[in-house]
Amino acid sequence: MAKLLEASAVRKQITRNLKARCKLLKEKSVTPFLKVILVGSDPASIVYTKNKKKYCEKVGALCEIVELPESTSEDVFMRTINDINHDKLVHGCIIQLPLPSHLQHLDVGVLINKNKDVDGFHPENLYALLKNRNLDNDLVSCTPKGILSLLKGYEIEIAGKDVVVIGRSMIVGKPLALLLLNGNATVTMTHSHTHNLKEITKKADIIICALGKAKFLDISFLNSSKSQIIIDVGMNNDEIGNLCGDVDFESVFDHVAAITPVPGGVGPMTIVSLVQNLLQAAEKELSI
Amino acid sequence: MAKLLEASAVRKQITRNLKARCKLLKEKSVTPFLKVILVGSDPASIVYTKNKKKYCEKVGALCEIVELPESTSEDVFMRTINDINHDKLVHGCIIQLPLPSHLQHLDVGVLINKNKDVDGFHPENLYALLKNRNLDNDLVSCTPKGILSLLKGYEIEIAGKDVVVIGRSMIVGKPLALLLLNGNATVTMTHSHTHNLKEITKKADIIICALGKAKFLDISFLNSSKSQIIIDVGMNNDEIGNLCGDVDFESVFDHVAAITPVPGGVGPMTIVSLVQNLLQAAEKELSI
Numbered sequence: 156m157a158k159l160l161e162a163s164a165v166r167k168q169i170t171r172n173l174k175a176r177c178k179l180l181k182e183k184s185v186t187p188f189l190k191v192i193l194v195g196s197d198p199a200s201i202v203y204t205k206n207k208k209k210y211c212e213k214v215g216a217l218c219e220i221v222e223l224p225e226s227t228s229e230d231v232f233m234r235t236i237n238d239i240n241h242d243k244l245v246h247g248c249i250i251q252l253p254l255p256s257h258l259q260h261l262d263v264g265v266l267i268n269k270n271k272d273v274d275g276f277h278p279e280n281l282y283a284l285l286k287n288r289n290l291d292n293d294l295v296s297c298t299p300k301g302i303l304s305l306l307k308g309y310e311i312e313i314a315g316k317d318v319v320v321i322g323r324s325m326i327v328g329k330p331l332a333l334l335l336l337n338g339n340a341t342v343t344m345t346h347s348h349t350h351n352l353k354e355i356t357k358k359a360d361i362i363i364c365a366l367g368k369a370k371f372l373d374i375s376f377l378n379s380s381k382s383q384i385i386i387d388v389g390m391n392n393d394e395i396g397n398l399c400g401d402v403d404f405e406s407v408f409d410h411v412a413a414i415t416p417v418p419g420g421v422g423p424m425t426i427v428s429l430v431q432n433l434l435q436a437a438e439k440e441l442s443i
Numbered sequence: 444m445a446k447l448l449e450a451s452a453v454r455k456q457i458t459r460n461l462k463a464r465c466k467l468l469k470e471k472s473v474t475p476f477l478k479v480i481l482v483g484s485d486p487a488s489i490v491y492t493k494n495k496k497k498y499c500e501k502v503g504a505l506c507e508i509v510e511l512p513e514s515t516s517e518d519v520f521m522r523t524i525n526d527i528n529h530d531k532l533v534h535g536c537i538i539q540l541p542l543p544s545h546l547q548h549l550d551v552g553v554l555i556n557k558n559k560d561v562d563g564f565h566p567e568n569l570y571a572l573l574k575n576r577n578l579d580n581d582l583v584s585c586t587p588k589g590i591l592s593l594l595k596g597y598e599i600e601i602a603g604k605d606v607v608v609i610g611r612s613m614i615v616g617k618p619l620a621l622l623l624l625n626g627n628a629t630v631t632m633t634h635s636h637t638h639n640l641k642e643i644t645k646k647a648d649i650i651i652c653a654l655g656k657a658k659f660l661d662i663s664f665l666n667s668s669k670s671q672i673i674i675d676v677g678m679n680n681d682e683i684g685n686l687c688g689d690v691d692f693e694s695v696f697d698h699v700a701a702i703t704p705v706p707g708g709v710g711p712m713t714i715v716s717l718v719q720n721l722l723q724a725a726e727k728e729l730s731i
Contacts, residue, residue, distance in 0.1 A: 262574075281573055282566035285617055286552075315638045323624055329573055332632070336611060339636035341643070344620070348627035350603045355629070358646075 158309070158413040160386070162423035165308030169427050170214060176434050177215035180441065187216035187437040189247045189273065189429075190239050194232065194258065195225035199390075200251045207249075210426045216433060225255050232258060233266075240268040246440060247273035247433040252326075264325070270439065273432035275300070275330070284330055287337040292439075294432045299331035301424030302363065302386055303338065305415070311361075311384060314339035319356050321345050321372070321401075322365035327388055331363065352376070359383060364401035369393050373403040377410050385414040388421050446597070446701040448674070450711035453596030457715050458502060464722050465503035468729065475504035475725040477535045477561065477717075478527050482520065482546065483513035487678075488539045495537075498714045504721060513543050520546055521554075528556040534728060535561035535721040540614075552613070558727065561720035563588070563618070572618055575625040580727075582720045587619035589712030590651065590674055591626065593703070599649075599672060602627035607644050609633050609660070609689075610653035615676055619651065640664070647671060652689035657681050661691040665698050673702040676709050 180187060189211055191204050204220050211218035221235060239248045248271045250263050264276040272280055275296035283293035306313060318340045322328040328344065335342045343359070345352055346366075356362050356376040364372050365388035377383055389401030400417030408414060415421055468475060477499055479492050492508050499506035509523060527536045536559045538551050552564040560568055563584035571581035594601060606628045610616040616632065623630045631647070633640055634654075644650050644664040652660050653676035665671055677689030688705030696702060703709055 264570075264574075278566055278570035281570060282552075285569055285573075286550075286613065315636050317639070317643075325574060329621075329624075333617075336617075336632055336634075339634070341631065341633050341637040341639075343629065343631040344624055345629050346624075346627070348603050349629040351605070351629075354646075355605075358642075 157408050157411045160305060160309055160384075160413050160415045161419050162305065162415075162421075162427070163419065165305055166423055166427055168308070169304065169431070173214040173427075173430055173434060176438070180434070180437055181215065183441060185437055185441050187211075187247070187433050188245050189216060189218045189249070189433050190221055190242075190245050191218065191249055191251055192221045192223065192232075192235060192239075193251045194223045194227050195255050197253065200253075204251050207426055207429060210430055211433070214430055214434075216430060216437075227255075227258075229258060229261070232261075236266050240271065245271065246437040247271050247429075249274045249429070269294075271436060273297075273429055273436055275432065276325070281330060281333075284333040284337070291435070294435065295334065295428070296326065296330035297428035297432065298327045298365075298388060298421065298425045299334045300428040300431070301426075302331060302388070302421060303334055304427065305386075305421065305424045306361075309413070311413070313361070315341070316360040317341050317343070317358060318361045318363065319343045319345060319359040320363045320365065321352070321356075322367070322388075324365065327365040331365070361386065364389060366401055367391065368401055369399050370403040370406075371401045373406040374410055377407060379410075381410055382412045383410075385411050386421065387415050387417050389417060390422060445696050445699045448593060448597055448672075448701050448703045449707050450593060450703075450709075450715070451707065453593055454711055454715055456596070457592065457719070461502040461715075461718055461722060464726070468722070468725055469503065471729060473725055473729050475499075475535070475721050476533050477504060477506045477537070477721050478509055478530075478533050479506065479537055479539055480509045480511065480520075480523060480527075481539045482511045482515050483543050485541065488541075492539050495714055495717060498718055499721070502718055502722075504718065504725075515543075515546075517546060517549070520549075524554050528559065533559065534725040535559050535717075537562045537717070557582075559724060561585075561717055561724055563720065564613070569618060569621075572621040572625070579723070582724065583622065583716070584614065584618035585716035585720065586615045586653075586676060586709065586713045587622045588716040588719070589714075590619060590676070590709060591622055592715065593674075593709070593712045594649075597701070599701070601649070603629070604648040605629050605631070605646060606649045606651065607631045607633060607647040608651045608653065609640070609644075610655070610676070612653065615653040619653070649674065652676060654689055655679060656689055657687050658691040658694075659689045661694040662698055665695060667698075669698055670700045671698075673699050674709065675703050675705050677705060678710060 208218040269277040357378040363386040369391035387400035387402040393399040496506040557565040645666040651674040657679035675688035675690040
């Protein structure tokens with residue numbers, strides 16, 4: 156039977172650490188403060204932002220959701236960000252995605268000041284990943300960072316392992332591949348143009364699914380060793396509207412060594428990373 | 444028998460194009476101007492810089508080798524770069540590597556102004572690769588760009604192909620992996636911690652060797668199909684001091700579909716890319 160890689164156990168320990176760090180910051184009169192810019196009223200985005208706020212408050216940080224109407228002009232949107240970039244009380248800012256279509260041409264990676272970019276999307280933060288720089292000084296993309304924390308929490312080694320990443324987005328696939336590479340994994344980056352995906356996944360020690368297709372990965376992608384590990388980054392709705400991942404969980408569960416559940420796996424770890432980044436940003440300000 | 448992927452044929456056509464573009468620029472009173480900063484007197488570096496100057500002049504561009512003594516202080520080195528960054532007559536600048544040990548702590552990627560960074564090492568130019576942005580507007584790392592030009596010149600498709608990159612440097616391995624990914628290849632990034640490298644290379648359609656070990660890749664890394672393609676980025680000396688690549692050319696030649704020679708393969712293509720970048724930078728200045 157597969158081991159369930161739940162966030163809860165790992166998260167508990169990290170939360171204790173974050174609470175202690177937050178307390179220390181407050182004793183020095185610094186209250187970590189996150190602003191989340193939410194444009195429009197996408198139901199999933201509302202849930203995600205609420206969860207982020209809730210976890211901030213759990214560890215003792217401040218979080219304000221800056222709600223802007225769907226029709227917000229580019230000018231107002233940019234001014235809102237600019238004000239936050241210059242607000243000395245704010246340590247971190249994220250733009251909840253997706254943006255409405257009239258704002259989607261903007262490169263969100265460059266909008267937030269790199270020192271407040273707790274999502275880790277800024278070119279300089281991505282450059283740090285490419286350089287394999289000391290990442291305590293840079294802000295690492297939240298979902299990739301959360302996946303590595305989860306693996307570490309369950310003492311799953313990545314050095315020397317064959318890891319297959321399915322999906323090549325700027326938010327997950329690409330920064331994740333770099334982070335795994337820095338951890339000395341052998342990384343194969345696959346995507347919609349990969350013609351022999353099943354052959355590739357069958358060779359993998361760890362398979363990370365981040366392509367956004369409900370129940371895409373099933374038993375036909377696995378070998379018979381039952382030693383493979385699956386990380387499911389997907390957050391989709393299945394045909395009857397239930398939340399599900401990119402992995403057909405029921406199909407693969409008895410055929411792998413370990414797997415993340417959806418919900419309760421990668422999702423909560425992403426929020427943990429976000430607040431780790433927020434505290435790192437606040438601590439950095441203090442040290443300057 | 445394997446096809447020899449020589450730079451000369453591809454280079455000839457690109458050179459014609461570069462000459463025409465250079466002529467056009469000069470008619471508009473812009474003479475593309477490259478400065479190459481050479482610190483010390485490493486014999487290989489002297490040869491490389493001379494070759495770069497020679498090719499610049501062949502297409503009609505200016506090139507000055509700024510020779511600094513081995514003992515140059517960090518202060519003088521930085522002032523030299525700063526002057527070049529502000530010199531409106533200079534369109535491109537590169538720092539010949541390796542630097543003497545007392546300058547090696549510097550992150551050369553951020554020293555040259557991004558618009559003059561014709562080596563493509565600047566964070567913003569690497570970010571463009573990550574984003575898969577319109578690369579006509581950004582400066583792409585020379586060796587990776589040259590490899591793609593060579594493959595294109597020989598009509599070797601990369602989309603959907605399994606490409607294995609051996610080596611993960613900031614100059615070749617990592618930007619190359621991103622460029623291949625943007626071209627829809629399935630890319631596996633391997634390195635010194637990869638434990639089953641031969642198993643991985645045997646599955647590849649294209650193997651790119653950029654690890655800097657003389658004659659590392661031999662027939663034992665290949666499958667028996669004789670359909671694999673090898674790109675050799677290495678520039679090493681063998682046991683008797685002769686120039687050789689990362690591939691044991693004699694050993695593999697009869698067992699592959701195509702292979703680059705060393706010298707005469709990737710090396711000359713790197714210089715072509717450099718001058719393509721220089722002209723792109725000069726043309727951009729004109730359009731502003």
